[in-house]
Each structure stands twice: as structure tokens, then as C-alpha cells.
Amino acid sequence: MNTLAARLVLVSGVLSGGCLCGGYTGGGDQVLARNSDSIILCDNGGFVATTTADVIEGRFQTDATGAVVATRGDDASIAFVLTWGEGSTATTTLLGDGAWTKRAMNMVELDHADVQCQDLVSRSWWSAE
Numbered sequence: 001m002n003t004l005a006a007r008l009v010l011v012s013g014v015l016s017g018g019c020l021c022g023g024y025t026g027g028g029d030q031v032l033a034r035n036s037d038s039i040i041l042c043d044n045g046g047f048v049a050t051t052t053a054d055v056i057e058g059r060f061q062t063d064a065t066g067a068v069v070a071t072r073g074d075d076a077s078i079a080f081v082l083t084w085g086e087g088s089t090a091t092t093t094l095l096g097d098g099a100w101t102k103r104a105m106n107m108v109e110l111d112h113a114d115v116q117c118q119d120l121v122s123r124s125w126w127s128a129e
Contacts, residue, residue, distance in 0.1 A: 024107045026114025032090060032100040039100065041068065042117030049079065051095060057120055073125035
């Protein structure tokens, strides 16, 4: 009976996303927040910006000044330019007013954010160059 209970706990943990294997991903991702908006700068070079108005996905590069230039995946237009300020703050163009703050996240939170980053590679524009 105890073996059955242990198996049920293990299976329910894996199915609920709580893989007990410790294979965390997303350690290189950066998450910024402003009120209820967020930007995930993914380690794979993609981004997901979620605002009250829209969800924008695409790729980003860092220019010579250290600014992050993000382009939309669907049409390659500029989505935003993120400029780092003092400490862990940043400002953006094209995403409304207000400063963004880099969130300090633990491994589990980064792992959950990274699901969105890994999903980017399934988009038709990801492999179209």
C-alpha cells in the first residue's frame, strides 16, 4: 500500500510540473517587471514582453552601448529598446511609460519563466532568417 502511495505522489509531482529531477532551466534568463507588465529576456536570444495591451515575442540583441534592441518575430519591426539605468532598473521605448525593475528570481521561478522562452523556438519565425 505504501508503494502505491509513493508512486502516486511521484506521478502527480511530475504531471503538475514539479519534476523531482532537479533539471532546472532558465538560469541565464532575465525577468523585468513594471506593475502587471513583464519582459523575459531569454538566454536563447528570444524575448517575451507581456503588457496590458499585448503579448509581443521575438529576438533581441545587445548593441555597443549595452542597450537591448528587441525585434518582433512576426514582422521584424522594432518592438522596443531597453536601456539599463542604475542598479537593476531599466526604461524602454514603445512599451509605455515607467521604469522596469529586474526581478531577483529563484531557480524554480526562472524554470517556470523559461517555459515561455523554450516555446519561442516552435514559432514559424524562429527558424526563418
